[in-house]
Amino acid sequence: MPLSTAHRVYCSGRCSRRAYFEANRERVRAAKRRGNHQRRAMLAQGKRYTVTDRDLSRLWSRYENGCAYCGERSSPLHQEHVVPISRGGADGIGNLAPACLNCNLVKGDRTVMEWRLGKKSPRYRTWPDRQVGSRLPASTPHTSEVGLAAR
Known part of the structure; x- marks a missing residue:
């Protein structure tokens, strides 16, 4: 694969952000300083955030x-x-x-x-068949593809 199309694969978004920060440390710090300066200037002038x-x-x-x-x-x-x-x-x-x-x-x-x-009955938008710590049912495609059976 040519270097121009090569992509790095990270285990998570957190690892990806950390790698970017390490590679572009000064650029990230400068952007953070600019943002902090603008935010403080707005607050000092009594301006509120504008939402378009x-x-x-x-x-x-x-x-x-x-x-x-x-x-x-x-x-x-x-x-x-x-x-x-x-x-x-x-x-x-x-x-x-x-x-x-x-x-x-x-x-x-x-x-x-x-x-x-x-609230007495919270109306969270969750999947009713999935609870924390529950297993997938045996009929799901995930288990049939890898040959796992529900126990």
């Missing part, structure tokens, strides 16, 4: 135009602050999530964990 319509449309499409908490798609979505501003959360895109009216109003000024732990 493009940012919001990307965020909404990441959640497939549904509520981040219950997956509801029929009701209009609200910009919900994951960490409430009253609790020190930022007004930036990293702290926003689409939420239906019900989830947004019920959550109020609590964090997501406080809200979920206080």
Whole structure:
């Protein structure tokens, strides 16, 4: 394989990022310094983060135009602050999530964990057949391909 098309394969994204940082240490540090300087300058001037319509449309499409908490798609979505501003959360895109009216109003000024732990029936979007520590059923293609049988 020619060197121009060779790619390195890492065990995880974490290893890949670490290798990139090691290879480009000064470049990464300079970018971090610029970002910190810009953030501090904005805060010193009393400016808040600006969220564009493009940012919001990307965020909404990441959640497939549904509520981040219950997956509801029929009701209009609200910009919900994951960490409430009253609790020190930022007004930036990293702290926003689409939420239906019900989830947004019920959550109020609590964090997501406080809200979920206080709720009687949490509506997580999980696979009902997969639990932590469970095995795959014998009928799955994963077990038949490698010749494993469920015990």
